[in-house]
Amino acid sequence: MKRLFPILAILTTIFLAYALHLALGKDTPTDAQQGDVYRIIFYHVPSAWTAFLLFFINFIASIQCLASAKESTQRAAKWIVIAVGVIGVIVTYLPQVQQQLVLKGMRPSAIATTVLCIPAFYFLVGWLFPGDRVDVLALTTAEVGVVFCTIVLVTGPIWARPVWGIWWAPGDIRLTSTLVLWLIYVSYLILRKFSSSAQTQMLAAALAVFGALDVPLVYFSIWFYRTQHPQPVIGGGGSMDPRMLHVLLMSWLAFLCFAFLVCWSRFRLELLHREVEAAHAMESLGGATAKPSIPLRRAQ
Amino acid sequence: MTLWSITLATLKKDIRLEWRSKDALNSMLFFSLLVVVIFMFSFDPLAEESRHIVGGLVWVGFLFAAVMALNQTWARELRNQVLDAYRVSPAPANALFLAKALGNFIFVGVLEALMTPLFVIFYNLRVLGPAWQLIPVAILGTWALVVNGTFFAAISLRTRSREIMLPLLLFPISIPAVVAMVASTTAILTGEDSAHFYIVLLLTYDVVFTTACLALFEKILHAE
């Protein structure tokens, strides 16, 4: 598996270069209203989607961490997750809900697929990352997610300035929710760094769950604030030129491959770090027995 | 013994201890006064727009006072291994959490009750909207800060630099509650909007996070 890394790295670099060529190339049309600066979205949007995916995986891994403490909670969590998937899909296809979704321009099948991701990811993560490795996954996805989220928050204002004339709109629900998500995960990483407890993973997992509960509330609070305070008219509600959409998706795929490699590296780094810590601990124990003045075994 | 009887017993103990020593209470009262005075010098009370920003100033002031109060929530329990004694006792962990949260609620409530007249005086406030709505906003908003604050204060116990850890954890999670508190207070003071949605949002926030705290507190308490 490790030998694949250099090959995948080279392939990903080529893919990213291709995506960049598409993003800046003449084949991709220029936006009628924004000019060429709209091409920032080919980096901004894939970074956002990647960050949200990584944070979602972190949330799943955190629930696994919390549930794995006892056999009963583990079983309960599995059933709850299956129930969420089943009920979610059924609700999406209820006639009243379908109507509401169609009115808002969303397809029920898309929502149903998204809901099904929850149990799918839960079992996939549990199978691929057994035991302590799920905690390493949580840390990895949080850290790499923060990096991608930082890029979203940097490229967002850079795009907003020429297009809207302002760096930041407090009522912009997407950017502000992303900022809060970034803050929550930075505090998550700080908690991990500053906590010396044996139960760090539990504490951090609890914080991740709190963060996940918080995000929809953030969304609603800003959404209502925006309806009361007129905000700059933000384009993007309309449909996208299919060539632009193609470039966007290629760019996202390239960044996903890149994110996968970065996560893999970070994962291996964390495993090595834990190995080194364990080796240090063993050495301290071994060092104590080597000193004749502090024998650990009673003299016969 | 039921959950409530243990909660009340612990709460009474905390209030009694605090009332006898009064060290936290006195320093907190003075800190609250200082916060109001600093705001008065920083944001001109006579400006036309002051009514629009006072909602924000009041809640930021309460937030800082609450963080100072929450930081010493568990300090007393750490001395003399009281927290360890609690962990090995058969008393449910939720009783301790509720007692602490209620104690903090009363404490921060007292601070708010003392800071509010100062804001009214310094900023010459008159409520143009339905004034009675400020009561549910105050109760729900304070509980929102206190319930998460008590939980994160317990998490911070297991970290280095625990005093700075609490605001680092609490502020991001509290953002929707702060938005709701500030917007509803401004709406009521200016009388320009309805605070109804924000009060419902605060209620939802309180229910969601009280449930989450009660569900997860035992794990936090038993962390080494």
Added chain:
Amino acid sequence: MNSLKFLYAAYVATWTIHVFYIGTLVRRFSRLRREMKELGKGK
């Protein structure tokens, strides 16, 4: 065009952040490998 400055700034910023992060990973990797070697020698 003036707005092209912003486009290039965004792309440069993105890769600067990525390169910086990968740099920290590489540095931590080499430090840990060195520590592992020293621990191996010490045994």
